[in-house]
Amino acid sequence: MIEVTSLTKVYGTGDGAVTAVDDVSLSVPSGQVFGILGRSGAGKTTLMRCLTALERPTSGSVTIGEVNLTELSASGLRKARHRMGMIFQHFNLLGSRTAADNIAFPLEVQGVPAAERRARVAELIELVGLQGREHAFPSQLSGGQKQRVGIARALAAHPDVLFCDEATSALDPATTEQILDLLKEINRRTGVTIVLITHESEVVRRICDAAALMASGRVVEQGPLLELLADPDSRLADILLPVGDVSLDPEHTSVVLGFAHGGTTEPVISGLTRRFGLDVSILGGAVETVAGHKVGRLRVALTHPDGGYDRDAVAAYLAEHEVSVHL
Numbered sequence: 001m002i003e004v005t006s007l008t009k010v011y012g013t014g015d016g017a018v019t020a021v022d023d024v025s026l027s028v029p030s031g032q033v034f035g036i037l038g039r040s041g042a043g044k045t046t047l048m049r050c051l052t053a054l055e056r057p058t059s060g061s062v063t064i065g066e067v068n069l070t071e072l073s074a075s076g077l078r079k080a081r082h083r084m085g086m087i088f089q090h091f092n093l094l095g096s097r098t099a100a101d102n103i104a105f106p107l108e109v110q111g112v113p114a115a116e117r118r119a120r121v122a123e124l125i126e127l128v129g130l131q132g133r134e135h136a137f138p139s140q141l142s143g144g145q146k147q148r149v150g151i152a153r154a155l156a157a158h159p160d161v162l163f164c165d166e167a168t169s170a171l172d173p174a175t176t177e178q179i180l181d182l183l184k185e186i187n188r189r190t191g192v193t194i195v196l197i198t199h200e201s202e203v204v205r206r207i208c209d210a211a212a213l214m215a216s217g218r219v220v221e222q223g224p225l226l227e228l229l230a231d232p233d234s235r236l237a238d239i240l241l242p243v244g245d246v247s248l249d250p251e252h253t254s255v256v257l258g259f260a261h262g263g264t265t266e267p268v269i270s271g272l273t274r275r276f277g278l279d280v281s282i283l284g285g286a287v288e289t290v291a292g293h294k295v296g297r298l299r300v301a302l303t304h305p306d307g308g309y310d311r312d313a314v315a316a317y318l319a320e321h322e323v324s325v326h327l
């Protein structure tokens, strides 16, 4: 659905130039929830502004569907933007309009007839669970309800992609969960592709099918979430399921085991002891359910009373049990 190729955005010139996005390439499959995770200043907002054509990249290209945004005229861009929905951290609702009228706004701009608008708004109110609050003004709504209005407004014109800019960062943890679950439900029900940028690992863990990690303007890792989580060397997995660093392990005998296929690691660990005579100490670990799969990472120290052990045989045994490790 979205192909980003060698995208670079530089602000300013000469000594004051800042490379906010640095040679980023991304691929977002249709119908997925794709998260872009990064710390403040990593370049997420700039990347999102390039994806939504609010900013012209310095170089590189962005293709959404069949349309290369970087080749479009101003009027072409306006049309392309009608195929995108956006939701924001601070909701950006019009205070003088009711919830229903905020949701109807993009349809009014596009000249959709009043009867059709009313029918679509009623559908959207139901989709986002705002029945009974249609006539409330934003000041009379909670943060979670305001974001529901934001989501309904973004979906009004049946976009192909919904872009979410830190959509839950202004919400408390319980409301964050509700809004994330609503986004996932909308993705399932309508098939809309969702791209979200966030600095919160919980957002990625809870609803993303795939993710990219950004640092200093670059995408340092990207891929399907379950694959990344099972990769012992993944930096993104270290953020999403931290297992402690090597300082836990002054003897440097530890390795990270990653698994993402359900089941349990217990028989595997006792197997390491029984079959290979290894002593296994668990130094750190995290197990979570992600996209309905039990996934986990464990940092374990592996030692043998005689000193060494057959690393190839141990690696083969773990691979057989769908546990990833780099020995």
Ligand SMILES: Nc1ncnc2c1ncn2[C@@H]1O[C@H](COP(=O)(O)OP(=O)(O)OP(=O)(O)O)[C@@H](O)[C@H]1O
Binding pocket: 011, 012, 018, 019, 020, 038, 039, 040, 041, 042, 043, 044, 045, 046, 047, 199
């Ligand atoms: N309009 C601009 N002019 C100059 N520099 C900018 C501009 N916008 C962003 N930057 C710089 O680009 C870099 C990336 O900023 P960006 O806002 O994209 O990061 P971010 O990951 O979204 O961070 P945050 O979550 O704090 O907004 C930062 O160094 C920032 O100072």
